[in-house]
Amino acid sequence: MIDDTASLRDLRADFLATSTPSMPLAGLIAWAALGVAALQLPPRLVGTLALYIMAAILPLAFLLDRLRGRNLFAGGTPNPLLRLFLTSIAGIAVTVPVIVMGAQGAQNPDLLVLGMAILAGVIWIPYGWAAGDPVGLRHAVARAIGCYAAYALAPEPYRASAICAAVVLAYGYSLAFMKRPGASAIAAA
Numbered sequence: 001m002i003d004d005t006a007s008l009r010d011l012r013a014d015f016l017a018t019s020t021p022s023m024p025l026a027g028l029i030a031w032a033a034l035g036v037a038a039l040q041l042p043p044r045l046v047g048t049l050a051l052y053i054m055a056a057i058l059p060l061a062f063l064l065d066r067l068r069g070r071n072l073f074a075g076g077t078p079n080p081l082l083r084l085f086l087t088s089i090a091g092i093a094v095t096v097p098v099i100v101m102g103a104q105g106a107q108n109p110d111l112l113v114l115g116m117a118i119l120a121g122v123i124w125i126p127y128g129w130a131a132g133d134p135v136g137l138r139h140a141v142a143r144a145i146g147c148y149a150a151y152a153l154a155p156e157p158y159r160a161s162a163i164c165a166a167v168v169l170a171y172g173y174s175l176a177f178m179k180r181p182g183a184s185a186i187a188a189a
Helices: 008-017 020-035 042-049 053-067 080-093 097-106 107-122 125-131 135-153 157-177
Strands: none
Touching: 008 080, 008 125, 020 042, 020 053, 020 157, 042 097, 042 107, 042 125, 042 157, 053 080, 053 097, 053 107, 053 125, 080 125, 097 107, 107 135, 107 157, 125 135
């Protein structure tokens, strides 16, 4: 039970206890699907689909949890760390138009894929802090570096798929090394 006197350690333990790997697994699936689709679809359509990635991950995570007999965020929680994490998703979403304007201005749909890949990865920073897990920051930084490298180094017809592959690799790392429910949360802020 969370109350006004709960310590950061208790809040993090509660946050971690109610977390599931369904969101990163859903992200991995969504970005892998986009990477495969990018090999066949026109670049403008791939750029448009990249816009829907953030909107697709949460419903897919709900479905994955339901299939496993769980209920993601069941009944809500008074934990302010969960509210902070969920609010961060909205904060990140309001910056999407900047990416759209940049890609339109450059007339480069790969910039839309790059921007969404990096922006959607930023949510790992508040997640990592709330869970007391350094994997969150590592994911966000490695994902950004990998996506920039893929954009800079991959040849044109494979650039969007290479960016998606960098995201999938970051999710693979996180799924392998992120703290699981029952793990002790780091108490340091």
